[in-house]
Amino acid sequence: MATVVVLGTLDTKGNEHNFVNEIIRNKGCDVVLIDIGVLGQPQIRPEISRKEVARAGGVEIEELVQKNDRGYAMEVMAVGATEIVRQLHKDGNLDGILALGGSGGASIATHAMQALPIGVPKLMVSTVASGDTRPYVGESDITMMYSVVDIAGINSISEKILFNAGTAIAEMAIASSTFVPRKHSRPLVSITMFGVTTPCVLQASKWLESKGYEIVVFSANGVGGRAMETLMRDGFIKASLDVTTTELADELVGGELSAGQERLEMAGRLGIPQVVSLGALDMVNFGPADTLPAHFHGRKIYKHNPNVTLMRTTEEECNQLGKIMAHKLNQAKGPVSVFIPLKGFSAIAKKGDVFYHPQADRALIDSLKESLEPHIDLVVMDTDINDPAFAEAMAKKLHELFSNNKKVGVLNYE
Structure with missing residues (x-):
C-alpha cells in the first residue's frame, strides 16, 4: 500500500486536512499526517505531533510558543519537518507528499519537499501558487496547485x-510506489544552454549521443544551473559539458538569473x-527594459524580447569573471578542460553583432589564462562559440576525459 505524507498547520487548517486525508485513504493509500x-x-x-517536529528542529515546542516569534518558529519547524520527511522516505514510508497552506505553511512544507529526491511526487496546494513560485519550488520537481480561495473551510x-488534490497525490503515490525504471546503461551528461548558445549545444549533443551518451540539457537561467548541480550531488550526472556559464555574470553583476555563489563548483x-x-x-539578464535598475542606465543593452533585457558585461566585469572561474576550476578534484572561443561567446557577440x-x-580571456593553474587543460580556438568545429571539439574532449579519466596537454589553435 502506498503511503502519502501530509504536512499541515493543524491549529488553523485541521478540518481541511481531515477532508483531504479521507480522499487519499479512499483511494487506497495510507496517510501519515504531520502537524x-x-x-x-x-x-x-x-x-507526528508538532512537539516531535519542533524537537527534530532542535527546539522544544514550549519554547516556540513562549517566544511567540512567528519567523523563528517557521525556521525551526521547517528544519524539523525536513528531518522527519527525509527519515520517512529513507525508511520506505513515503511514496508521495502533500501540503495545504498559505505562504507560511507553504514555506515550511516546500522546504521539506525540496529535500526529497527528484521523482518523488510532491504537491503543494496554496494561494501562493499563482505568483512567483521560485522560492517554494527551487530546483526541485514540486507541483504547485493554486487553491483559488484561501484554505479556510x-x-x-x-x-x-481539495478533492482534485487528494486524488492527484494518491494516484501519483500509487504509481510511484509501483514504478520500475528502465535500465539506463548510457552515462548521463549534463549540458548548459541559452538561446544564444543553442547551435553549439545541439551540435555537441549530437556528437556525444553518437558515442553512446545520454544527454540532459539545462537552461542556464539560475534555477537550471542549481538543478543540474543538485543532480550531480545526487549521483545522476557522470560528466559535464558546461557550455553556458552566464549565471556567473548574473551573480557578479546583480542580474536575475544567478544560480548562487557556488555555481561551477559541484562537478569539481x-x-x-x-x-x-x-x-x-x-551578458547579464534582466526583465522588461523599464525594470532595469537605475544605476545601469547608459549601459549597452539589448531587448531580447518584451520580458527579457540583456546588458553587455564590461571589461572590468569580464576581468573579474575570469578570476572567479579560475578560482573555482583550480579546486576541482577531477579532470577539467576549459575551451575559449576567440570570436564571440554568444550568437549576438560576433563581429558586427550588437554585443561585439x-x-x-x-x-x-587574459584574466582566465593568467589565473588558471598549470594543471588545468586549456583549449583556445579561433572560432565563435556556435561554430560546429568548436562544439565538436568540446564534445570530443569530454569523451576523452570521461573515457580516460586523466588530464591531457594544453592545445592551442590560435
Whole structure:
C-alpha cells in the first residue's frame, strides 16, 4: 500500500486536512499526517505531533510558543519537518507528499519537499501558487496547485479543489510506489544552454549521443544551473559539458538569473569530468527594459524580447569573471578542460553583432589564462562559440576525459 505524507498547520487548517486525508485513504493509500503548526492546539490528531517536529528542529515546542516569534518558529519547524520527511522516505514510508497552506505553511512544507529526491511526487496546494513560485519550488520537481480561495473551510469551491488534490497525490503515490525504471546503461551528461548558445549545444549533443551518451540539457537561467548541480550531488550526472556559464555574470553583476555563489563548483568537488566554456558571459539578464535598475542606465543593452533585457558585461566585469572561474576550476578534484572561443561567446557577440566588444572579451580571456593553474587543460580556438568545429571539439574532449579519466596537454589553435 502506498503511503502519502501530509504536512499541515493543524491549529488553523485541521478540518481541511481531515477532508483531504479521507480522499487519499479512499483511494487506497495510507496517510501519515504531520502537524507543522505552532501556536494553537491541533484541530485533529496527527501521526507526528508538532512537539516531535519542533524537537527534530532542535527546539522544544514550549519554547516556540513562549517566544511567540512567528519567523523563528517557521525556521525551526521547517528544519524539523525536513528531518522527519527525509527519515520517512529513507525508511520506505513515503511514496508521495502533500501540503495545504498559505505562504507560511507553504514555506515550511516546500522546504521539506525540496529535500526529497527528484521523482518523488510532491504537491503543494496554496494561494501562493499563482505568483512567483521560485522560492517554494527551487530546483526541485514540486507541483504547485493554486487553491483559488484561501484554505479556510470546506465550501463549494474548495471542496472540488481539495478533492482534485487528494486524488492527484494518491494516484501519483500509487504509481510511484509501483514504478520500475528502465535500465539506463548510457552515462548521463549534463549540458548548459541559452538561446544564444543553442547551435553549439545541439551540435555537441549530437556528437556525444553518437558515442553512446545520454544527454540532459539545462537552461542556464539560475534555477537550471542549481538543478543540474543538485543532480550531480545526487549521483545522476557522470560528466559535464558546461557550455553556458552566464549565471556567473548574473551573480557578479546583480542580474536575475544567478544560480548562487557556488555555481561551477559541484562537478569539481565531486571529481566529475568537466569541459567548461564561456557561453553568454558577455551578458547579464534582466526583465522588461523599464525594470532595469537605475544605476545601469547608459549601459549597452539589448531587448531580447518584451520580458527579457540583456546588458553587455564590461571589461572590468569580464576581468573579474575570469578570476572567479579560475578560482573555482583550480579546486576541482577531477579532470577539467576549459575551451575559449576567440570570436564571440554568444550568437549576438560576433563581429558586427550588437554585443561585439573584443576588449571586454580579451579581458576575460587574459584574466582566465593568467589565473588558471598549470594543471588545468586549456583549449583556445579561433572560432565563435556556435561554430560546429568548436562544439565538436568540446564534445570530443569530454569523451576523452570521461573515457580516460586523466588530464591531457594544453592545445592551442590560435
